[in-house]
Amino acid sequence: MSRSKFETGLVALAVLAATGVALTGCGKRGVLDTPPPLFGERAKARYEAQQQQKAQDAADASARKGNTVPVADQPDNAPLTTRDIKAPEQKMTPASKQPIDGAAPSPFGAPVSTRPPG
Numbered sequence: 001m002s003r004s005k006f007e008t009g010l011v012a013l014a015v016l017a018a019t020g021v022a023l024t025g026c027g028k029r030g031v032l033d034t035p036p037p038l039f040g041e042r043a044k045a046r047y048e049a050q051q052q053q054k055a056q057d058a059a060d061a062s063a064r065k066g067n068t069v070p071v072a073d074q075p076d077n078a079p080l081t082t083r084d085i086k087a088p089e090q091k092m093t094p095a096s097k098q099p100i101d102g103a104a105p106s107p108f109g110a111p112v113s114t115r116p117p118g
Helices: 005-024 041-065
Strands: none
Touching: none
């Protein structure tokens, strides 16, 4: 019994989908690492040499790269301006964590902490 081109393509698509699901389940993103060989001393030595070379190449690349942070993303060490200083109502901190200056103390006492001590 021969299969049609449609059935062959459908089987190939199912195999690709199953492979994709299996690889997404492993949790690793990007290029997958090659596992070390199980047999052969030469193969193991070659694998170790490749791993050492990759580590050396990565160290060389990071040393050559230097500072690649764009000027716009570098931290600003300038003093605060009126734009940086916000009024208490503009801060998104609840009053129980940072009371508003000048507010009278609560007649019921301090609010109960919902966090465990420590």
